[in-house]
Amino acid sequence: MFLTDEEKRMLDGSMGEGVRKAMDMLVAMGKAFDAERMIKVSRTHVALSGQEGDTYWCELLVNGGARCLIPPTTNPNWDVDSLNPVYPVAPEKLFLAARTEDVYRRIGAIMTHCCTPELAGNVPSFGEHVAFSESSATPYVNSILGARSNRESSVSALASAVTGRTPYYGLHLDENRKGNMLVTVEAELNGAYDWGLLGWVVGMHAGNLVPVIEFKKRAYQWIRPTPEEQLYFTTEAATSGAVAMFHLAGITPEAPTPEKAFGGNKIIKNLTVTRKDLEEAQNLVSDPAGKINLVLLGCPHYTYDQLKEAAALFGGRKTADGVHFWILTSFDAIELAKRSGHLELLRNSGVGVVPDTCMDQPCFDGFRGMLNMTDSAKCAHYQKRRGLPFVLRSLPECIEAAVKGEAK
Ligand code: F3S
Secondary structure (H helix, E strand, O other), X not given: OEOOHXXXXXXXXXXXXXXXXXXXXXXXXXXXXXXXXXXXXXXXXXXXXXXXXXXXXXXXHHHOOOOOOOOOEEOOOOOHHHHOOOOOOOHHHHHHHHHHHHHHHHHOOEOOOOOOOOOOOOOOOOOOEXXXXXOOHHXXXXXXXXXXXXXXXXXXXXXXXXXXXXXXXHHHOHHHOOOOEEEEEOOOOOOHHHHHHHHHHHHHHHOOOOEEEEEOXXXXXXXXXXXXXXXXXXXXXXXXXXXXXXXXXXXXXOOOOHHHHHOOOOOOEEEEEOHHXXXXXXXXXXXXXXXXXXXXXXXXXXXXXXXXXXXXXXXXXXXXXXXXXXXXXXXXXXXXXXXXXXXXXXXXOOXXXXXXXXXXXHHHHHHOOOOEEEOOHHHHHHHHHOOOXXXXXXXXXXXXXXXXXXXX
């Protein structure tokens, strides 16, 4: 693998043991994927998750003197101050959250603690080479923004943040960004929730192919989907499958036409998606409806517009007795909602709005075995594996259920 003189100095330890470890890891990855050389990255995002292995890797680099050349934004860790007093967790888990916070600060990360950096705070431009970890962010920056990133892990993204490099392979190369699967959408899509179900169906069938999606319903041939609709699609396609790149024909920047999106590639798989397929996806992911204990929204983090929509849907009503309701979001969306009056409305309805955290953190462990509800298939899928059953429905249905105490 070709390395520049500067990259060779990183690898031989001249720039410190932490930098050496980071470059060593990237070179190993580059060799595994037959990369000819490294490429400079101008942005990074690390899916810091408070998992011990990721924290240990960051400590190894910091203890070897490494600091970030391209400071990464960070995924949620845990807003201990907001949630720990409500849902106490084991001291060792609290300690790991604090240890993670400390070491990422020391390496020079930007502590955004938000899993949608591509919407605010770390937004790459068309053609920019970046190293993003966070399964929902990577397909968004590739497909919607036209930037270039492979599906990085926390480990490789942090190594790129330290060295400013990533191996030049995969989705950094033109030839791997072209479509090779055709998806024809016959279902009419009404809002972000439907886009999420579509993403789930596409991901199940696509695996790691590059789908080109054509819409039969006229509305989506002429109107751009909202950022939230595109985000729900990318999140679910990357959860049920390993989709890191897709094209929405006539919408996304590398797909002005289906022909351009395929770039001469052979179509190796066809899929048609109807309303029935979306309903089946919901039934597959969702647990059976019934009395609920918790509504958990914001996987991925809710935007300002979604907070505003939730406040409007409550319309001054309150959650039923015994129903906990949390929305996970970013600190800046909370600030905007506060200034604009929506936060107060949500709080008056019994909704907790919390920054910096993730549904996958241990603060929600107390709901194990109880029936819960969400509008995110990713949340339902992850939590089911951890013993938290979730009913999957749209945002309006979640709010109606919260007010009545029961999901339909
Ligand atoms: Fe965000 Fe955690 Fe969901 S990082 S996308 S809330 S799994």
